Amino acid sequence: MKVKELIKSLLDYNMDADVDVIANNTRQEFTLTYGGHTDGEGTPKAKTSAVGIYVDALCQNESE
Secondary structure, three states: OOHHHHHHHHOOOOOOOOOOEEEOOEEEOEEEEEOOOOOOOOOOHHHOOOEEEEEHHHHHHHHO
């Protein structure tokens, strides 16, 4: 899915609604990440080739 497709889909919803990420049948804290395999070091958010949803609890070891 492209960012523009996600935004278009989200426009159908209440702008004050909470956004949840569900993993292992529970709500999870998350962080938006960016940077694709073709992006160079220091690529700004506006020029990145990929945006990700990082499930904090499932990726604890990567931040250490």
